[in-house]
Amino acid sequence: MAWSTQQLATIANTTVNTVRHYHRIGLLPQPERSGNGYKRYGIPHLVRLLRIRRLRELGIALTQIAAMDHDDAASLDELRSLDAELSTTIERLTRVRAELALLLAHEVPAQTPPGFAEMAQEFSPRQQSLLAVYATVFDEPTLEAFRRALSDPDPTDEEFDRLPADATDADVADLARRMAPAARRQRRDHPELVDAAERSPHGEAAAGLILAHAVVELYNPAQLRVLQRLDQIRQDDAPADRP
Template sequence: MAWSTQQVAELAETTVKAVRYYHKIGLLDVPERTANGYKQYEVSHLVRLLQIKRLSDLGVPLSEVASMGHAGEDPDEAIRVLDRELEATVARISRVRAELAVILRHRAPAYVPPSFAPVARNLSDRQRSLLMVYSTVLSEKSVQEFRELLSEPDDTDEEFEALPPDADDAAIDRLAARMLPVVRRARERHPWSKAPAADAPRGAKHAEYTMAEAMVQLYNPAQLCVLKRLNALLQEEASGASDDAP
């Protein structure tokens, strides 16, 4: 009994194109041809085609099908590798579904790290961008601390976000002065905020540089001036406290 390419493809529930491709990459031997030039597939070809399709359906890449051999050879190790890969895939899909559930529950943008989903809707686009950059360089613990800090908004947050780039020095000084007690209280409640990059996975310098670059490119000149003025005020306070210490 012999079959044509179309017939053997139908028996294996695949396509003629797939059969020809298997020939091309050496997975399936090319059968002999009849006098009129048509291929004649025999049982051995059908069995091999069924093997290829079965392994492919299991998720084995075609590049690895050949190494798994023909019937009679031991495929245990390749199957174990495939099973481990599938286990990792299932775990990843489960994690993604859990993250999507959090994002949907809080109606947060899909690109926001799931740990920030509860507060993401109340943030500006600029804050979300900073958040994404910070989450790539800070430790998981620091990211969680940062999320808790964001969950405690203050009136100065909106004022800072709305500050125009051409704000004058007086407006900058006023806002920095208003933000000073807010930041002071935040540092008291969250000591982590004094050195957020201290435990960064790739080192504090790398994290600090990345965070600083993000701020420079995302904040406008007036906002950057406010931050510089605020930092100067905090240093003055620290220096004064040090001088007053017995």
């Protein structure tokens, strides 16, 4: 029995154009022709076409299929390589789905980094924006230390976030004084956060500029004054911290 190009394509569940394309690139051998010039395809052509379709379904490129045809060992190696690639892809997609589930469950912004979804639910928009900046500036150990620090919040954190831009000097000084013990504990319990910019993937100088821009643009004038007072307190503490 012999089939025409259309009949072969129909049996293999493909198209005439696909069959012709495989002829052009040398993947499918040309069949014999009948006396009237029509192509006459047989079982070997059908099996060959089904093999090509199956390998394409498995994700093998046409150029790779050509190389596999002449070496059974190469064919198996290609399948093993594809299997390893798919395994990596599945692991990545599984991780992404888990992260998406947390983002959706806690209704937090998409830029929330892994590990922060649950706590970010309670963050203000300003805090969420800062967190996104920190996630790109800090290296992984520093970001993990930051996550641990955030898991033990101080009551003054919320006061600082709500501090109005027109807060008086007395209010600023009082808040800075009450925030200082928490700042000291953070330096003691999470030393990775001290001079964190030094270990940034962006480099210390670039990281410092990014953080400075974020602070200036996201905090209001009164909050910036609180931070300045806290930095002064830190500097005053420094001699006592030295051995």
